Amino acid sequence: DSGVTQTPKHLITATGQRVTLRCSPRSGDLSVYWYQQSLDQGLQFLIQYYNGEERAKGNILERFSAQQFPDLHSELNLSSLELGDSALYFCASSVMESGANVLTFGAGSRLTVL
Amino acid sequence: QQQVKQSPQSLIVQKGGISIINCAYENTAFDYFPWYQQFPGKGPALLIAIRPDVSEKKEGRFTISFNKSAKQFSLHIMDSQPGDSATYFCAAFPPDKLIFGTGTRLQVFP
Numbered sequence: 001d002s003g004v005t006q007t008p009k010h011l012i013t014a015t016g017q018r019v020t021l022r023c024s025p026r027s028g029d030l031s032v033y034w035y036q037q038s039l040d041q042g043l044q045f046l047i048q049y050y051n052g053e054e055r056a057k058g059n060i061l062e063r064f065s066a067q068q069f070p071d072l073h074s075e076l077n078l079s080s081l082e083l084g085d086s087a088l089y090f091c092a093s094s095v096m097e098s099g100a101n102v103l104t105f106g107a108g109s110r111l112t113v114l
Numbered sequence: 115q116q117q118v119k120q121s122p123q124s125l126i127v128q129k130g131g132i133s134i135i136n137c138a139y140e141n142t143a144f145d146y147f148p149w150y151q152q153f154p155g156k157g158p159a160l161l162i163a164i165r166p167d168v169s170e171k172k173e174g175r176f177t178i179s180f181n182k183s184a185k186q187f188s189l190h191i192m193d194s195q196p197g198d199s200a201t202y203f204c205a206a207f208p209p210d211k212l213i214f215g216t217g218t219r220l221q222v223f224p
Binding site for chain 1: 160213
């Protein structure tokens, strides 16, 4: 157990629908990162939050949004879902160790869009 | 400039052999280079990492070699074991996010 908790583990939904993925970071970690992993795209950085504020943005679609709450958990909202959104979505939290930002990943949420 | 190129895409090694995975980057602002190991159905897990002021780092059977002038780094797995069969990702940190290579699927046969 990495200490980063993601729910749900699996989610099956239909095109056009909206889903919310949830992430609880490791105790004490202030940063949360979201990544998308699909078969042909590898691990793609979506967005990072630090202590409730957006810090960095990657290739996140406008249909996707995220936020980090005061208790530091984060949610990734995916709307108007398309077949191509089917992927594993990983959350990671980080802590500075020896001057380096070390990311710890959760087990992921597998989204299947039918 | 924000890419990390990884090769090979897949690798088959016999038990006891050496597995070598290579990565290259372009952006000299990258200042932290971790390797992650991912088993099927699991999230990536940090394996070993190096800073650019060091040319080599060894942890058990795993060694990172770093060539700053060539902007390349590699992972060597000595005495590869079937339990090492996984997907390996190199990554680079350009201070605000971790950028991953495309991954190498390693299969170690007994």
